[in-house]
Amino acid sequence: MTTRLSAGGAEITIDQENGCRVSGLRVDGIELLRQGPKYGAFPMVPWCGRTANGRFHDGAAVHQLPLNHPPHAIHGFARDAPWKTASATGTTAAFTYDLTDPWPYSGRVTQLFELGPDALTIRLGVETYQDSFPAQAGWHPWFNRVLTEGGEPARIGFDPAWQEERDEDHIPTGRRTDPKPGPWDDCFGMPYGVDVSLTWPGQLELKVTSPAEWVVVYDEQPEAVCVEPQSGPPNGLNTLPRLVTPVDPLEVSTTWTWRRLG
Incomplete structure (x- = not known):
């Protein structure tokens, strides 16, 4: 079962049976997202990126x-x-997902979509009515590197304040460095909000923005480029926990805005 939203020349397909991911985003009939059951743009929750060795601490537990x-x-x-x-x-459209085993806490996740002719806004909320727990939330979109046959590949533009140094297992060490040239599979800090542009020359410019302060950029594959706004860095359940409580849910949003260049 899928849900389709359309506005002007934009259309998205949401596959709620497969992780409530955006399985398709078309602008004037051109598909922006890499296709396949593992791709599109999926929510990362209740954590983002890698949690080291699959273990996290919550107080003494x-x-x-x-x-x-x-x-x-x-x-x-x-x-x-x-x-x-x-x-x-x-x-x-709005969708819900209930946290359950093997996640050790109960809670509910809500994902909201709002599509306009030139923008898509997505919101994630994580709430609990019982025990408090650490959590993260964000998105992992796979944007096509090339939109049409013969088109130029996407160019990435952003100005992060720092780059999270990572070890051989891609876990941040806790040290921040000056941003380094790509290719990347790296987390960057943008303390005034995520603001990353993808430009397909002569075709389209897309901006990924979010009030979140971290973004992972992944461009090591020839087929796609990933720009992942998220509420904390990889392994953040351990290093920068954001506690979800009955009176303080975790809320994060992202807006993708596009402009035709052709």
């Missing part, structure tokens, strides 16, 4: 997560689960 990307746990559980449809109109 140590929890072990399944190692779905050995030796680590990666990208949360929600991308692999079916979500429930809460509402849908022609341009908006």
